[in-house]
Amino acid sequence: MIPQFLWDHAPAMAVAVPLLAAFVCPLVGKYTATGRKAWVLLAAAATSALALFTAWRVYTLGTWVYVFGATVPALSVPPDSGGIPIRIIFEVDAMSALMQVIVAIVGFSVILYSLSADGKRSGLEAYYTLFLLLIASIVGMVSTGDLFNFFVFFEISGLASAGLIAYRVEAGRAVEAGLKYFVVSTLGGIFMLFVIAILYGQYNALNIAMLAERMQFTVLDKIALVLIIGALATKAGAVPMHFWTPDAYALAPSSVTALLVVASQASLYGLFRFTFTLYHLSLNAATVGWVLILLGVFSMFVGVTMAIPQKDVKRLMAYHAISQTGYMLLGVGTGLAVLGNQGMLDAFGRMAIAGGIFHIINHALYKGLLFLTAGAIIYRVGTRDMNRMGGLGHKMKWTMIFFMIGALAIAGIPPFNGFASKLMIYESVYLFNPVLAIIAMVVSILTLASFVKVFHSIFMGPQLPEYEHVKEVPAPMLLGMGILALLVILFGLFPQQVVDLLITPAANALLDQSGYIASILGGA
Amino acid sequence: MFANLPYLAVATLTVIGLSTVLLKRNLVKVTMGLNILTSAVNLLIIVLGYREGGIAPIYTLAPQTYMVLPTPQALCLTSIVIGVATTALLLSFTMVIYRKYGTVNVDEIRELRE
Amino acid sequence: MQMSKIVRLSADIMYPFVVIFGLYVIMHGHITPGGGFQGGAVVATGAALVIVAHAFHDVKAMIPKILLYLQESGGLLLFIGAGLAGMLLGFPFFFNWLANSGSLFGMPVPIGPNPGELNTAGFLPLMNIAVGIEVWGGLTLVILYMLSGVGKEGY
Numbered sequence: 001m002i003p004q005f006l007w008d009h010a011p012a013m014a015v016a017v018p019l020l021a022a023f024v025c026p027l028v029g030k031y032t033a034t035g036r037k038a039w040v041l042l043a044a045a046a047t048s049a050l051a052l053f054t055a056w057r058v059y060t061l062g063t064w065v066y067v068f069g070a071t072v073p074a075l076s077v078p079p080d081s082g083g084i085p086i087r088i089i090f091e092v093d094a095m096s097a098l099m100q101v102i103v104a105i106v107g108f109s110v111i112l113y114s115l116s117a118d119g120k121r122s123g124l125e126a127y128y129t130l131f132l133l134l135i136a137s138i139v140g141m142v143s144t145g146d147l148f149n150f151f152v153f154f155e156i157s158g159l160a161s162a163g164l165i166a167y168r169v170e171a172g173r174a175v176e177a178g179l180k181y182f183v184v185s186t187l188g189g190i191f192m193l194f195v196i197a198i199l200y201g202q203y204n205a206l207n208i209a210m211l212a213e214r215m216q217f218t219v220l221d222k223i224a225l226v227l228i229i230g231a232l233a234t235k236a237g238a239v240p241m242h243f244w245t246p247d248a249y250a251l252a253p254s255s256v257t258a259l260l261v262v263a264s265q266a267s268l269y270g271l272f273r274f275t276f277t278l279y280h281l282s283l284n285a286a287t288v289g290w291v292l293i294l295l296g297v298f299s300m301f302v303g304v305t306m307a308i309p310q311k312d313v314k315r316l317m318a319y320h321a322i323s324q325t326g327y328m329l330l331g332v333g334t335g336l337a338v339l340g341n342q343g344m345l346d347a348f349g350r351m352a353i354a355g356g357i358f359h360i361i362n363h364a365l366y367k368g369l370l371f372l373t374a375g376a377i378i379y380r381v382g383t384r385d386m387n388r389m390g391g392l393g394h395k396m397k398w399t400m401i402f403f404m405i406g407a408l409a410i411a412g413i414p415p416f417n418g419f420a421s422k423l424m425i426y427e428s429v430y431l432f433n434p435v436l437a438i439i440a441m442v443v444s445i446l447t448l449a450s451f452v453k454v455f456h457s458i459f460m461g462p463q464l465p466e467y468e469h470v471k472e473v474p475a476p477m478l479l480g481m482g483i484l485a486l487l488v489i490l491f492g493l494f495p496q497q498v499v500d501l502l503i504t505p506a507a508n509a510l511l512d513q514s515g516y517i518a519s520i521l522g523g524a
Numbered sequence: 525m526f527a528n529l530p531y532l533a534v535a536t537l538t539v540i541g542l543s544t545v546l547l548k549r550n551l552v553k554v555t556m557g558l559n560i561l562t563s564a565v566n567l568l569i570i571v572l573g574y575r576e577g578g579i580a581p582i583y584t585l586a587p588q589t590y591m592v593l594p595t596p597q598a599l600c601l602t603s604i605v606i607g608v609a610t611t612a613l614l615l616s617f618t619m620v621i622y623r624k625y626g627t628v629n630v631d632e633i634r635e636l637r638e
Numbered sequence: 639m640q641m642s643k644i645v646r647l648s649a650d651i652m653y654p655f656v657v658i659f660g661l662y663v664i665m666h667g668h669i670t671p672g673g674g675f676q677g678g679a680v681v682a683t684g685a686a687l688v689i690v691a692h693a694f695h696d697v698k699a700m701i702p703k704i705l706l707y708l709q710e711s712g713g714l715l716l717f718i719g720a721g722l723a724g725m726l727l728g729f730p731f732f733f734n735w736l737a738n739s740g741s742l743f744g745m746p747v748p749i750g751p752n753p754g755e756l757n758t759a760g761f762l763p764l765m766n767i768a769v770g771i772e773v774w775g776g777l778t779l780v781i782l783y784m785l786s787g788v789g790k791e792g793y
Contacts, residue, residue: 005725009725009730009731012725012730013731016718016721016722019718020715020722023718024711024715026707026710026711027711066730068730068731069730069731069732069733069734070730071729071733072730073730
């Protein structure tokens with residue numbers, strides 16, 4: 001029923017198909033523009049199908065190891081290598097599978113949206129090439145089990161994002177935002193290369209499982225830990241390295257912004273992978289856990305307080321993205337802080353990690369939905385300034401409903417998915433330290449206040465005369481937003497099923513370092 | 525001291541590169557600083573692969589078989605290619621900013637405010 | 639701005655030698671230092687040499703941009719096609735399906751120090767050629783785009 005080809009090769013195809021499609025895109029685009037749209041949609045659908053198939057197989061059958069360039073895909077330790085895994089190995093465990101589900105859903109919706117939202121720009125063959133490259137690099141970042149391969153995909157995503165942010169030159173402002181983002185991202189990449197040099201020089205291995213087995217926590221490893229947390233937290237948008245986020249998210253085209261959110265979360269995945277799987281208990285779990293918790297608390301607080309006085313709707317949403325990243329860091333940091341203590345880990349540590357991970361997928365869905373609705377509004381109205389908008393609810397009914405769903409989800413109101421993940425975080429963090437849970441709840445209330453203000457100023461009020469001609473946005477954009485809104489509602493109505501099927505295996509896979517090592521080195 | 529000379533060179537280049545990126549006000553100099561920083565890291569990677577008395581890891585017409593490690597050289601090559609692409613993109617951004625804003629001074633490129 | 643006659647003439651004479659050397663570095667990537675990116679950069683340097691020696695506005699019309707675009711896309715497609723071709727035979731992605739097989743580049747690699755056989759190493763020379771073509775096209779396009787922003791006086 002399912003071809004044997006897919007059973008053998010799906011993780012590599014999930015990276016190869018968007019790469020191939022990106023390289024063919026300029027050739028197709030030179031002849032027909034409609035052909036290019038069809039080609040891009042086909043490529044996005046194929047990538048999403050492959051990523052979802054990989055995730056399904058990993059959830060049902062366990063970790064999938066795929067070796068590039070061996071005679072058989074599962075041959076991680078060849079007989080003439082002396083017991084060392086020698087090639088580039090993709091190791092897809094449950095946590096990677098969850099990230100692949102996120103990329104599949106958001107990537108397909110965003111490309112569907114962008115077919116009509118960006119259809120009238122010039123220079124489109126470069127745009128879609130970079131778009132497909134960004135999707136390929138995110139899928140690669142979350143599947144790989146090799147440190148240097150992670151760095152290469154990290155740099156590809158930085159280059160592709162910088163090109164996409166600066167795409168609409170717009171009198172130079174978008175290029176300034178792209179420049180800020182790119183300098184910060186390149187500095188992060190250079191620090192990551194320092195970490196690779198330090199770890200390779202000490203242990204003569206680049207494979208994450210091999211390094212995890214050989215890790216003794218020397219002084220150089222402490223330096224490497226600090227550098228890698230710094231580099232990856234910068235790319236994820238945590239405070240105090242958040243200053244590129246408002247400019248980059250506000251000035252990029254809206255479909256690109258929704259995908260940049262997923263790219264930031266892939267860096268967050270990298271942070272969790274390195275602290276939990278590479279170092280595990282060899283680091284001082286309480287200290288590093290508290291560092292992540294402090295980063296999370298500052299991100300939450302600074303994000304939401306800087307969001308309240310904003311006039312630019314996408315800049316406001318970008319600050320809220322920083323604040324929600326703080327929730328994820330708070331949840332997973334709590335789990336890391338109790339990693340050494342088995343009793344506390346079973347009582348609330350697993351639930352904290354599960355809450356943080358659940359928040360990742362929820363945030364990708366509702367933040368993507370919010371950015372796409374903001375893009376729809378800007379597409380019709382032509383300005384990003386909220387003081388000049390008003391009364392759009394009369395004409396743009398579907399957009400208003402989608403925005404309301406997204407705003408209620410981000411504030412954590414019951415039938416939507418934000419409530420489920422935030423409740424898990426509140427409960428577990430309260431058992432760890434009550435002050436943190438109270439700060440999280442206050443931030444949630446401020447988020448609701450800020451979105452009520454946005455909703456009122458954009459959609460409510462009398463119909464303004466200059467917006468008489470505004471009608472609803474075209475169907476592909478509504479369809480893209482509709483997929484995300486439907487999932488927001490479904491995840492909110494059936495949270496227990498989602499947690500049991502998707503989140504708990506991912507949290508267990510993150511905590512299980514010996515299983516990760518055994519998949520590659522064969523149970524030693 | 526001479527055995528540690530390459531590591532001292534890496535440290536010096538890193539400090540020079542980092543201070544250029546953080547302290548200089550001209551965008552072209554920031555790009556140059558990032559280039560110096562990339563060179564420092566590439567030097568560190570290659571130096572870590574050195575073995576005393578080894579020759580270059582090429583089998584064609586090789587006088588002996590004791591060679592330095594080849595893997596760091598492949599890593600460094602990939603990093604140099606990424607550095608070229610980064611420099612090209614940063615310089616293109618600088619050109620467009622100069623055409624639109626009329627200046628390449630970082631203090632004056634402040635259109636995006638709070 | 640045009641350079642003096644000596645510089646222009648020297649650039650014209652040196653250009654074919656630089657291109658031949660770059661192609662040599664690309665082709666022999668698996669036996670001597672070099673390979674795809676290095677050789678492609680050398681060939682692009684040859685193109686840059688000619689562009690800098692003559693005034694850009696005179697040379698602009700003679701460079702076929704469509705050929706460079708095709709080089710860029712064609713090189714990338716050849717690279718990923720060589721990786722995917724192994725999958726059609728049932729092996730994983732990027733499996734070296736030409737090595738030790740007797741066909742193109744299929745001679746077995748001699749062990750230990752040797753005089754260097756060109757016919758070895760499977761699809762690595764193919765990938766070197768693909769990357770070399772792509773880098774040649776890509777870097778020349780970068781130089782052309784950057785120079786087109788320069789005015790007639792040279793600044």
